[in-house]
Amino acid sequence: MERFSLGDAAELAGDVGPDPRLIGVVAELDRPIELDALRALIAERLPDQPILARRVVRDGPATWKACWETVELRVEDHVYEVPTSDPLRTATDLVSTDFGHRVPAWRLILLRGPQTSALLFAAHHVLLDGATAVGVVGSLLGADLTVPMPPARRRRFLGFLGLLAGANAGVAKTSLLTPITAGFRLATVDAPLAPVQAAARRCGATVNDALLLAAAEALRAVAAARGEQLGRVVFSVPVTGQAHPGRQVGRNEVAAMAVAIPDPAGRxxxxxxxxxxGRTRWRKLLAHGFPSAGAFAGVLALLGRLGWYRPLFSRQRAITSLLTNLRGPAEPLNLLGAEVTSLTALSPALGNVTVVFAAVSYAGTLRITARLDRSVWPEQDVLTSTLANSLDRLAGSAGSPQRTRTR
Structure with missing residues (x-):
């Protein structure tokens, strides 16, 4: 048995519904593959990912008392087939269902229909954080997508300074912040990666900065469609944690920085x-230079034990949305003779945040997925069209004639 880290305890404490805290990725294939062949291949590759053999064992309501138990995996428990005519919608339904912890909380599901085929990898957030999940999925699909982690800094006694990376003045009242309900919808926008990256670099920015700009514009458009004026938009953005010698990856060593996107005011x-x-740069420096993930995680775990986690986050006014950006493979992947044509990232929602963005790059395409609570479904087209138009402008400023695609 291995005791939980504080990061693990915080993630398990946050699993308070209404949907389970599952992360994942959908890989669309250009042709069908056979389940038996997939199981055989995954069985060969599983020894390279011992993290997937860990099962949660609870010891009372306090999540910091939970442990990891390493168990023998049965491929049949984790790799199976579900028939579908719409892989993305089926994937949405599947990640709305709790996996439980009888066996390690991950699944690789073959979604097969008469005209379509896809793979859904999904895992509980306590088992894998987003950055670690990228490496695990890459390993299972036959690619090395290990995410480099910055070395640990010996400034733990100044860890409280890292909390400044997540500090902000809060957001104005908006209908976009309303307690989320069970069930959600996914909407995707595809953009060419290279011109968006080029446009960002010309301004000393990153792709993540460009996504923040586009996502903020999309949220303002949704608010405007409701007759509201949304000026300052605040995103919670994960920051990869510190690497510790001898420490197994996947330990939820992830901090969060709050990035406020002010009203453009004609800019x-x-x-x-x-x-x-400029705003993201100094907040990353704070998060990396003064690691505070442990302190913040301890607070979250305590909130879960007291039963305050969901009530508190259902009323929060610190952030407007969450945004995650993952770097996928630069070249197309092949699996059992089938080419992976696209990747779609899935990210959990929190409290009263009705729109959550998750982006992943793959083979020259940047796909942004918006997870929409039921309250936002009427404005789905407004959100996706605004997001696409914003990315089109950025790509066009780099001289690209390509257009974004919405779905």
Whole structure:
């Protein structure tokens, strides 16, 4: 048995519904593959990912008392087939269902229909954080997608300074912050990666900064469609944690930084990107230079034990949305003779945050997925069209004639 880290305890404490805290990725295939062949291949590759053999064992309501138990895996428990005519919708339904912890909380599900085939990898957030999940999925699909982690800094006594990375003045009242309900919908927007990256770099910014700009514009458009004026938009953005010698990856050593995107007030995209890049740069320095994930995780675990986690986050006014950006393979993947044509990232929601963004790059395409609570379904087209138009402008400023695609 291995005791939980504080990061693990915080993630398990946050599993308070209404949907389970599952993360995942959908890999669309250009042709069908056979379940028996998939199981055989995964059985060969599982020894390279011992993290997938860990099962949660609870010891009372306090999540910090939970432990990891390493068990022998049965491939049949984790790799199976579900018939479908719409892989993305089926994937949405599947990650709305709790896996439980009888066996390690991950699944690789073959979604097969008469005209379509896809793979859904999903795992409980306590088992894998987003960055670690990228490496695990890559290993199972035959690619090395290990995410480099910054070395640990010996400044733990100043860890409280890292909390400043997540500090902000809060957000104004908006209908976008309303307690989420069970069930959700996914909407995706595809953009060419290279021109978006080029446009960002010209301003000293990153792709993540460009996504923040586009996502903020999309949320303002949804608010405007409701007759609201949304000026300042605040995103919670995960920051990869510190690497510790001898420490197994996947330990939820992830901090969060709050990035406020102010009202553009007539500024063009370039001026906004410069401004956003400046804000994200110093917050990353705080999060990496003064690791505070442990302190913050301890607070979250205590909130869960007291039963305050869901009531508190259902009323929070610190952030407007969450945004995660993952770097996928630069070249197309092949699995059992089938080519992976796209990747779609799935991310959990929190409290009263009705729109959550998750992006992943793959083979030159940047796919942004918006997880929409039922309250936002009427404005889905407004959100996706605005997001696409914003990314089109950025790509166009780099001289790209390509257009984004929505789904």
């Amino acid at each position: 063009d995209d370039a001026a906004q990107l410069v401004r956003i890049a």
